[in-house]
Amino acid sequence: MLILRRSDVLAVLDGAEDAVCRTVRDAYLAHSRRETSVPHSVFLRFPGNTRDRIIALPAYVGGERPVAAVKWVASFPGNLALGLERASAAILLNSVTDGRPVALLEGAVISARRTAAGAAVAAATLTADAPGEVRSGVALIGCGVVNFEILRFLRSQLPELEAVTMFDLDPERAREFASRVPDLKVEIAGDVEEALAAHRIVSLATTAGEPHLSADSCLPGTVVLHVSLRDLTPESILAARNVVDDTDHVCREATSLDLAARLTGDRGFVTAEIGDLLAGAGALPYDAGSVTVFSPFGLGALDAALAAHVMDEAAARGLGIHLPDFSTDPEAGPGEVEQRDR
Structure with missing residues (x-):
């Protein structure tokens, strides 16, 4: 498991607007080709509270770089009065080969920048002529x-x-x-x-x-x-x-x-x-x-694609924290973890 903090995500994305826009554009194209799986987002709301919410956005993006992910993003507008950012998020990436989690990323930066890139790509497209x-x-x-x-x-x-x-x-x-x-x-x-x-x-x-x-x-x-x-x-x-x-x-x-x-x-x-x-x-x-x-509703496919890009770049640069035994018990024999989970 690779853990990428906000500082790691920023190290990859700062100054990389063109790369982010390409990634988002490619995800839109994959969605158009029906190479994505994007279930409806799940909204967690709280009794008596109409402002705050936490949303789960699962997604799969196929193509040359397939990825499965879920973004868990909170929107608490009252944070602004406390000097905090309204939104916070985490993104979990899973292997599409064996399903195991492979990376956990700070997601607020990724979420904001994929939103911005999607808007910019749309603005450029809709005003091209x-x-x-x-x-x-x-x-x-x-x-x-x-x-x-x-x-x-x-x-x-x-x-x-x-x-x-x-x-x-x-x-x-x-x-x-x-x-x-x-x-x-x-x-x-x-x-x-x-x-x-x-x-x-x-x-x-x-x-x-x-x-x-x-x-x-x-x-x-x-x-x-x-x-x-x-x-x-x-x-x-x-x-x-x-x-x-x-x-x-x-x-x-x-x-x-x-x-x-x-x-x-x-x-x-x-x-x-x-x-x-x-x-x-x-x-x-x-x-x-x-x-x-x-x-734009904000498809989880965009978050998944951009998170995969960040993970790949961060791994190539040696960024983040590696937890080699996150999803396995180093003292367990073959199959014992699965048996214990039942």
């Missing part, structure tokens, strides 16, 4: 870890990016976020409607538990990265072109798209899945007159 000014700026609504990573990855995928406008319900968080953004023109919006109208790429990464935003303030031709999934009203979803990572996954757990599906009784408002667009199985030209919304 757009006029240059469309890719020159981004509005960030929610000034937390995820949007900071999204900005980092957008900069790696959109070299035209030169301006960012941000908004947070906590003005101090917005100011602190702005102080960490170098080499871009930075503005802090006075309200969310101003932010929505500032640029034609908008990233929503908030802790909202139910829809609270209309897309009416967005400029025509805006691409909305609806990362937190519960910001936009169902009416805004139904009025937009909708791209998702997996239709079945994203239309559940009271997401904005789930609510839209309940209103209409079907999922016909979903225009395309991102893996199919990347594979060339479908086309969605940029539309200067419409709002396009990308809503």
Whole structure:
């Protein structure tokens, strides 16, 4: 068993935005080819507590580098008031040969960066044929870890990016976020409607538990990265072109798209899945007159693929802590461990 701490994961991923985006893109393509197994996420919630949750995301990714994994990720928004990060996570990788656990990784960094890479890959894909000014700026609504990573990855995928406008319900968080953004023109919006109208790429990464935003303030031709999934009203979803990572996954757990599906009784408002667009199985030209919304549920396949990449790189560099007898009893004879487990 290889144990990879946060410092080990950061050593692999810092400055590796292009490699992370390639890994995420390949995972989307594998999902499009039906080379993945992605059971529905399991949400652990607590009686009388509607904000906090812990989610299990199991997944298998096939292809040249097969991997099986599960991510156990907690979201406790109240942590922010305590000076702690909202999310924490661990990822367990298993051998696809004998099923034994082979690595345990700190997962919050991997989770945030695969989320950001997925958003950046989608933004680059959905604006590939757009006029240059469309890719020159981004509005960030929610000034937390995820949007900071999204900005980092957008900069790696959109070299035209030169301006960012941000908004947070906590003005101090917005100011602190702005102080960490170098080499871009930075503005802090006075309200969310101003932010929505500032640029034609908008990233929503908030802790909202139910829809609270209309897309009416967005400029025509805006691409909305609806990362937190519960910001936009169902009416805004139904009025937009909708791209998702997996239709079945994203239309559940009271997401904005789930609510839209309940209103209409079907999922016909979903225009395309991102893996199919990347594979060339479908086309969605940029539309200067419409709002396009990308809503990624966050497939465990992305976490599994990126965790495998981190494990491989870390092992090659000699990083982490090795526990050779984690899943075996060094004093047991052949078969004794299995017998004891029965």
